[in-house]
Amino acid sequence: MNKKEVYDTFAQLEKDATATLEQLQKMKHEVELLMESNTALSIENQHLRDRLAELEKQEQLNKEMSTPEMSQSRLNLEKIYEEGFHVCNVFYGSRRVEDEPCAFCIDVIYGERK
Incomplete structure (x- = not known):
């Protein structure tokens, strides 16, 4: 190898x-x-896992402290009431003006459960 080839190689x-x-x-x-x-x-x-565990714990506490489930018929009445209609026997089927609360309807939905 000559000097030029060595230099070119380097x-x-x-x-x-x-x-x-x-x-x-x-x-x-x-x-x-x-x-x-x-x-x-x-x-x-990790933050999301911690938050999820916290929410699950809170949900479990809420379930333990909540009242018993309502029957399907009461749930239906509650839905109709939330849509803005009376479900009481006094004003049944009429629209609630500006979604004002009605003591009769609330009694029908959430009153004494048998």
Whole structure:
């Protein structure tokens, strides 16, 4: 090998090494971004799990403290009442003006359950 070939070989190796180094730096930067994103998502995921557990605990407490379920017929009356109609025997079927409450209707829906 003559001097020129040796020099050209070193020059080519230097170019290749520089290109490889640039690729490694780019890949390192991408891995750093992925790790940051992964950490942020892991933290968010843990917060969501904690919140879900809190909501489930609250829902369980609400179920334990709530009154017994209403019958299907009372649920239907409640739905009609919420849609703005009277369900009491005094004004049955008429529209409640500006959705004003009606003591008779409330008594029919939520009154003494037998």
